[in-house]
Amino acid sequence: MATQHKSPKKKTNSLGLPIPQGILLAIGGKESKSEEKRPESQEENSSFISEQILKRFVEELKGSNPLVVVVPAASSDPVPAAQDYVKLFQSLGVSNVKVVDIETRQDAKDPENIKLVDKAAGIMFTGGDQLRLTSILGGSPFLERIKQRYTKERIVVAGTSAGASAMSTNMIYKGEAQGGMLKDEVSSTAGLELLKNVAIDTHFIDRGRIIRMAQVVAQNPACIGIGLEEDTAILVKNGREIEVVGSGLVTILDGMDISKTDIYDIKPGDPFSIFDLKMHLLGNGKTYTIPAFNEDKSDGKDL
Numbered sequence: 001m002a003t004q005h006k007s008p009k010k011k012t013n014s015l016g017l018p019i020p021q022g023i024l025l026a027i028g029g030k031e032s033k034s035e036e037k038r039p040e041s042q043e044e045n046s047s048f049i050s051e052q053i054l055k056r057f058v059e060e061l062k063g064s065n066p067l068v069v070v071v072p073a074a075s076s077d078p079v080p081a082a083q084d085y086v087k088l089f090q091s092l093g094v095s096n097v098k099v100v101d102i103e104t105r106q107d108a109k110d111p112e113n114i115k116l117v118d119k120a121a122g123i124m125f126t127g128g129d130q131l132r133l134t135s136i137l138g139g140s141p142f143l144e145r146i147k148q149r150y151t152k153e154r155i156v157v158a159g160t161s162a163g164a165s166a167m168s169t170n171m172i173y174k175g176e177a178q179g180g181m182l183k184d185e186v187s188s189t190a191g192l193e194l195l196k197n198v199a200i201d202t203h204f205i206d207r208g209r210i211i212r213m214a215q216v217v218a219q220n221p222a223c224i225g226i227g228l229e230e231d232t233a234i235l236v237k238n239g240r241e242i243e244v245v246g247s248g249l250v251t252i253l254d255g256m257d258i259s260k261t262d263i264y265d266i267k268p269g270d271p272f273s274i275f276d277l278k279m280h281l282l283g284n285g286k287t288y289t290i291p292a293f294n295e296d297k298s299d300g301k302d303l
Contacts, residue, residue, distance in 0.1 A: 018151055018152075019238050019239055020150055020151050020194075020238065020239040021150075021151065021152055021153055021154050022149065022150035022151070022153060022154060022155045022156065022157060023060055023154065023155070023156045023157070023235065023236065023237055024150075024156075024157050024158070024167060024194060024195055024234075024235070024236040025053070025056070025057055025060070025156060025157070025158035025159075025233055025234075025235050025236075025245075026158075026159055026164035026167050026195070026200055026226075026228060026233060026234050026236070027053055027158065027159065027160035027161070027163075027164050027202075027228065027232075027233040027246075028160075028161070028164065028202045028203060028204060028227075028228030028229050028230050028231070028232045028233065028246075028248065028250075029127060029160055029161035029164070029202045029203045029228075029230050030161075030203070030230040030231055031053045031054060031160055031230075031231050031233070031246070032048070032049075032050050032051050032052065032053070032054075032231055032247075033051065033054065033084070033088050034050070034051070045247050045248075047247055047283075047284065048231075048247040049247065051092070052231075052245060052246055052247070052284075053231065053232075053233045053245050053246050054088060054089075054092060055092060056233075056235065056245050057122065057124070057156060057158050058089070058092050058093065058094055060122075060156045060235070061094070061121045061122045061156055062121050062154055062155075062156075063121050065095070065096050066094065066096065066121030066122060067096045067097075067098060067116075067119050067120050067121055067122075068089050068094050068096065068097045068098075068120065068121065068122045068123070068124060069097075069098050069099075069100055069116050069117065069120040069122070069123045069124070070082045070085045070086060070089075070097065070098070070099045070100070070124045070126065071100050071102065071123060071124065071125050071126070071163075072099065072101075072126040072128070073100075073102045073103065073108075073125070073128075073132070073133050073136050073137060074125060074126060074127060074128030074129055074130060074132055074133035074162040074163055074166070075126055075127065075128035075129075076128060076129065076132070078101065078103065078126075078128075081126045081127070081128065082099040082126065083099075084126075085097075085124055085126060086099060089124075098116055100113050100116055100117075100142075101113075102136060102137070102142065103136070104136065105136055105140060107136075107142075108136060108137055108140035108141065108142040108143065109140060109141050109142070110142075113142055114141055114142055114145050117142065117145045117146055117149065118145065118149075120149075120155060121155065121156065122155065122156040122157075122158065123146060123155065123156070123157045123158065124158045124159070124160075124163075125157075125158065125159035125160070125162075125163030125164075125166070126159075126160065126161075126162075126163055127160050127161030127162045127163055128161070128162045128163075129162055129173075130162040130163075130165040130166040130171055130173055130191070131171075131173040131174075131189070132162075133162060133163065133166045133192075134166055134171065134189070134190070134191060134192060137192065138190070138192075143192060146194075147193075147194065150194060157194060160202075161202050161203070162202075164200055164202050164228060164233075165191070165200050165201060165202050166191045166192045167191060167192055167194045167195050167200060168191045168192075168193070168194075168195045168198045168199050168200040168226070169190065169191060169193050169195065169196050169197060169198060169199070169223070170188050170190070170191065170198070170199040170216060170220070170223050171188055171189055171190065171191030171192075171199065171200075172186060172187070172188045172199060172201055172212065172213070172216060173187055173188065173189060174186070174187040175187060175209075175212040175215075179211065179212065180209070180211040180212025180213075180214070180215050181211050181215075181271050181272070182268075182269050182270060182271055182272075183215070183263060183266050183267065183268050183269065183270055183271075183272055184268040184269070185212065185215070186212045186215045186216060188216055195236060195239070195290075196239065196240075197222060197223060197224060197290065197292075198223060198224045198225070198226050198290060199213065199216050199217070199223050199224075199225050199226070200226045200227075200228065201213050201225070201226070201227050201228070202227075202228050202230075203228075203229070203230055204227030204228055204229050204251055205227070205229045205230075205248065205249060205251070206229065206230050209227060210227060210251060210253075213225040213227055213251075213253055214253060214274060214277060215263070215272060217253045217254075217255035217258075217274075217277065218255065218258070218261045218263040218272055218274050218277075219263055220255075221255035221256055221258045221261075222255075222256065223255070224252065224253070224254055224255075224256075224290055224291065225251075225252070225253035225254075225255070226250065226251070226252060226253075227250065227251035227252075227253070228248075228250055229246075229248030229249050229250070229251075230248060231246050231247045231248055232244065232245070232246035232247060232248035232249060232250060232284075233245045233246050234250055239290075240289055240290035240292075241287070241289055241290075242287060242288045242289070242290065243285070243286075243287050244282045244283060244284055244285060244286045244287075244288075245284065245285075246284060247284065248283075249281050249282065249283055250281070250282045250283075250286075250288075251279065251280070251281055251282075252279065252280040252281075252282065252288060253277060253278070253279055254277075254278040254279070254280070254291070255274070255277055255278070256278075256291060257276055257278060258274055258275065258276055258277055259275045259276040260273075260274075260275040260276075261273060261274045261275070
């Protein structure tokens with residue numbers, strides 16, 4: 001009698017959804033790219049490590065001659081944006097670097113571009129305009145193949161600035177850099193949805209973006225706000241396990257225990273209020289687990 005072999009059980013989360021096998025690296029922008037020069041925002045930082053984030057990206061790549069695919073679709077001037085990263089990765093020891101030239105939705109359907117995703121050990125989205133990125137890639141075969149591989153395989157998907165902002169479910173694409181306290185000052189839409197139940201904002205401390213993120217969290221407290229400072233990143237494994245990498249701070253806004261907000265009652269242009277919004281500030285090496293909105297927080301106690 002033939003022995004029946006059972007297929008390995010897929011790992012799922014509390015909602016029964018598959019746990020991603022890939023790794024995300026979301027970078028707050030202006031990451032260190034040179035041994036000689038540090039970002040202006042980190043000039044006084046004694047904990048600064050040159051090229052720390054991009055070296056970590058390279059370390060996480062799998063294979064003896066890994067292919068890195070650079071995607072400059074967010075940039076209005078994609079050639080120089082892409083070539084900067086080609087030279088940079090080569091200087092870090094990655095000789096196999098390809099650029100995917102995607103400037104239209106038709107390009108995102110090109111089988112040759114999708115073949116590069118199939119072969120890639122790592123993908124790097126450059127900065128630019130996150131709305132441009134999602135408008136070109138949203139629902140495309142190119143993006144769907146990235147999502148499939150991220151879910152089922154150990155591929156590293158990185159993005160900086162706009163490329164990081166677009167990774168989340170909820171994507172901020174417009175808002176006053178130093179404002180956001182008035183209802184409807186912040187505009188958001190669906191991102192690339194690689195990282196669930198979060199919103200990511202970049203250049204966070206340097207550009208004073210905490211209030212606009214608070215408005216996003218007030219609108220949907222199940223959405224965790226993650227603010228990335230320049231030269232600072234989050235490395236995400238298993239879809240929710242975060243490690244901070246870089247010289248700045250990551251700001252976490254957790255609205256799940258908000259007791260009261262008036263965001264739905266006030267008129268557009270009025271200041272909003274929130275009570276009991278939780279905030280965490282995390283430096284290099286610190287870890288955080290993105291909470292699930294249906295997670296049991298009772299610690300076994302009767303409710």
